[in-house]
Amino acid sequence: MRGTNVVGLIFSNMHDDCIREITSLRTMGSVPFGGRYRMIDFPLSNMVNSNISKVGVITKSNYQSLMDHLGSGKAWDLSRKREGLFILPPFGHGNGLYAERIDALSGISSFLKECKEEFVVMSDCHIAYNIDFSDVINYHYQKGADITIVYKNGVVPDSLPEKVCLEFGRAKRISEIINGVTDKENKCDWSMGIYVMKRDFLMKIIAEAVARNRNNFVRDVLQSAVEQYKMFGYKFDGCAMAVTSMEAYFEANMSLVNKSVREDLFNPNRPVYTKVLDEMPAKFGLGAIVTNSIVADGCVIEGEVSNCILFRGVKIGKGAKVSNCIIMQDTQIGDNAILNYVITDKDVVVQNACSFMGCQTYPAYIPKGRNV
Amino acid sequence: MFPKQECIAMLLAGGQGSRLYTLTKKLAKPAVPFGGKYRIIDFPLSNCVNSGIDTVGVLTQYQPLVLNDYIGNGQPWDLDTMNGGVHVLPPYQRSKGGDWYKGTANAIYQNIQFIERYNPEYVVILSGDHIYKMDYSAMLAQHKQKKAACTIAVYEVPMDEASRYGILNCNEDDSIYEFDEKPAEPKSNLASMGIYMFTWSKLRAYLEADEEKEDSSNDFGKDLLPAMLNAGETMVAWRFNGYWKDVGTIDSLWEANMDLLDPKVPLDLSDTNWRIYTRNPVMPPHYVGKNAVCQNSLVSEGCDVEGTLEFAILFAGVTVEKGARVTDSIIMPGATIKKGAVVQYAIVAEDAVIGPGAVVGERPENVKNKDKWGIAVVGNNINIGAGAVVPAQSMIEEDIPEVKN
Numbered sequence: 001m002r003g004t005n006v007v008g009l010i011f012s013n014m015h016d017d018c019i020r021e022i023t024s025l026r027t028m029g030s031v032p033f034g035g036r037y038r039m040i041d042f043p044l045s046n047m048v049n050s051n052i053s054k055v056g057v058i059t060k061s062n063y064q065s066l067m068d069h070l071g072s073g074k075a076w077d078l079s080r081k082r083e084g085l086f087i088l089p090p091f092g093h094g095n096g097l098y099a100e101r102i103d104a105l106s107g108i109s110s111f112l113k114e115c116k117e118e119f120v121v122m123s124d125c126h127i128a129y130n131i132d133f134s135d136v137i138n139y140h141y142q143k144g145a146d147i148t149i150v151y152k153n154g155v156v157p158d159s160l161p162e163k164v165c166l167e168f169g170r171a172k173r174i175s176e177i178i179n180g181v182t183d184k185e186n187k188c189d190w191s192m193g194i195y196v197m198k199r200d201f202l203m204k205i206i207a208e209a210v211a212r213n214r215n216n217f218v219r220d221v222l223q224s225a226v227e228q229y230k231m232f233g234y235k236f237d238g239c240a241m242a243v244t245s246m247e248a249y250f251e252a253n254m255s256l257v258n259k260s261v262r263e264d265l266f267n268p269n270r271p272v273y274t275k276v277l278d279e280m281p282a283k284f285g286l287g288a289i290v291t292n293s294i295v296a297d298g299c300v301i302e303g304e305v306s307n308c309i310l311f312r313g314v315k316i317g318k319g320a321k322v323s324n325c326i327i328m329q330d331t332q333i334g335d336n337a338i339l340n341y342v343i344t345d346k347d348v349v350v351q352n353a354c355s356f357m358g359c360q361t362y363p364a365y366i367p368k369g370r371n372v
Numbered sequence: 373m374f375p376k377q378e379c380i381a382m383l384l385a386g387g388q389g390s391r392l393y394t395l396t397k398k399l400a401k402p403a404v405p406f407g408g409k410y411r412i413i414d415f416p417l418s419n420c421v422n423s424g425i426d427t428v429g430v431l432t433q434y435q436p437l438v439l440n441d442y443i444g445n446g447q448p449w450d451l452d453t454m455n456g457g458v459h460v461l462p463p464y465q466r467s468k469g470g471d472w473y474k475g476t477a478n479a480i481y482q483n484i485q486f487i488e489r490y491n492p493e494y495v496v497i498l499s500g501d502h503i504y505k506m507d508y509s510a511m512l513a514q515h516k517q518k519k520a521a522c523t524i525a526v527y528e529v530p531m532d533e534a535s536r537y538g539i540l541n542c543n544e545d546d547s548i549y550e551f552d553e554k555p556a557e558p559k560s561n562l563a564s565m566g567i568y569m570f571t572w573s574k575l576r577a578y579l580e581a582d583e584e585k586e587d588s589s590n591d592f593g594k595d596l597l598p599a600m601l602n603a604g605e606t607m608v609a610w611r612f613n614g615y616w617k618d619v620g621t622i623d624s625l626w627e628a629n630m631d632l633l634d635p636k637v638p639l640d641l642s643d644t645n646w647r648i649y650t651r652n653p654v655m656p657p658h659y660v661g662k663n664a665v666c667q668n669s670l671v672s673e674g675c676d677v678e679g680t681l682e683f684a685i686l687f688a689g690v691t692v693e694k695g696a697r698v699t700d701s702i703i704m705p706g707a708t709i710k711k712g713a714v715v716q717y718a719i720v721a722e723d724a725v726i727g728p729g730a731v732v733g734e735r736p737e738n739v740k741n742k743d744k745w746g747i748a749v750v751g752n753n754i755n756i757g758a759g760a761v762v763p764a765q766s767m768i769e770e771d772i773p774e775v776k777n
Contacts, residue, residue, distance in 0.1 A: 034657070035656070035657035036656070036657050036673075256656075256659075262656060262659065265656075272654070272656070276652045278647050278648075279642070280409070280641035280648075280670075281407070281408030281671055281672040281673075281685075282658065282670070282672070283633075283669075284668060284670075284671065284681070286667060286668045288666060290660045290664065290666050291660060291661070291663070291664060292661060293660050294657045294659055295658055295659075295671065296658075296673070297409070297672065300642070309657075
């Protein structure tokens, strides 16, 4: 057996509803992030950097952009003869798309069955984070756990759809799982929705849940079996930025102007891979004024930019003033346009001298391909 | 069995590039970084792919490690194909001895076997030291139309500079009647670009004949092409109008980089129809700090800019700290410019560190004796200590200690 004996599973559509504006044409996994990434790049790169060389990506709907992004998996070194990347679209069932995690997992039972790896790592795509899964798996092994849940200590991000809190008993074993935390002030140990368990074990609990017509993973599998199964929590100390509302999405992107966040998320020892576009380096024109911003390759900037995230291939016209904005791939901002607190999706064209204002708690959003 | 190819490319990448001094100390000239994220060889390789040539032999000899690594299986250029693709061809031992590549023609001669596998009609010979975007298929079309044995790409240079080039004297139909190497009194301004399209059967015959000659230097320009012309073969010039620059010297390398910042220069790297492909670093987008000033510059991924940039080219992963100034300079991957340092009219090679308050290079207007002015170069992995001063025209190959006031 080669590699780490672990197969990765990524749920690309989980929590799509949280940022419906951006996911109306794509999956949570293909939500653009941080100037050149898609959300799936984080769990996927983490797995690859932890020597997990087989990854299944579970899709449900709107996954064209995701497939376009992933391609053969080459950019993550997952275009392999042995192992590699597996895209797992909805399968069988008769009643169409899956509704919940258990449904989704039972839909890929044949994939799971045919894997040879002993362990499974599962992650969603709604959190940007950089973790070494080998540590999690070692911890799981040491503790002799049935299920290990990765958690973060802190105030639960308000926007999380599943606010799951862990409480620990003797020897750090999980003694209670609280679903739907309402406390917005106090710190707790909140689950990042990342699970490690044996593949056999996963298949067993999924089969049991399906047989009993249970469909909520947290409620019907985790909560109901706290005493039955040995569940442990692995504490993650790095940055974990959820993008589960427009406000949170905006904030998470903007936090990249902090060096400490960049150093944590883009740890050079565990680089984040993404699709390569072969853009030229960013070009700053004469008269460009750029401060406190993240700028990707292929940008051409001739105007004023402050506190912005500019994705690949963005053009900022002469005399334009763009501040506190997230400007996605290939968007063109015309001369003398003024934008403040705006998120523009891919391929947007903002005509000359247009002006758009949002506010910090509610950034304005311009959908993909719109000409305004 | 290899499927037949109509045209394959042979890229001469063995040159040392001695006039780039410290920049080519540990790597071959084609692997020298260029334009913020590229290496020189990206240009001919991308041109091949964009021209529909997907079989490329790269002839290496001098310091090939970096170049070999860089080319790899050719995936960044889409050259990891089932048939053809990119092949690195170093000199090799044979049952009866073996030789280094003695000259450009000899390098091709030693790889006749490689070329014959593809049974091509045409072979285009390229070199790895020019920056240009060229459609070799247009050159091939003219080659076929004129039924030439050899077509040489030419570039019209200003008449007063013509004596620095290998000049081709042509008839009205652009057929060549004379080669004139660096003529004192040039008769034409058509400079050879070192890009040759041959009908393979002809080239093969002349390569073999050239190898027989004891006194031959086995060079295309000096031996093989004149021999063809003397024998009365049809040799035709093909005029190229785009941007073309030899980057064989420190000055020309610096100029070609700076040309990328000049909107009037016709070298557009953002053209999606003629992409220049490169092996991309895996780095986050760059960050421009709160007090940074970026004007007329190219900045690549992974950079962290807190200082001032004017007419600067930053490769991937460069750090420019607060109060540092980089003007009219090229900073290669991974280099760091510390607080308050000044880098002007300079090339800083990979992973070099310019200490706090150090000054590298001089502005030409501040140098009285113009002969003493030139681009300053700091070599790979060199540390320039705090407060040190590196004058114009320097070529720094050893660390410079801190200067205490």
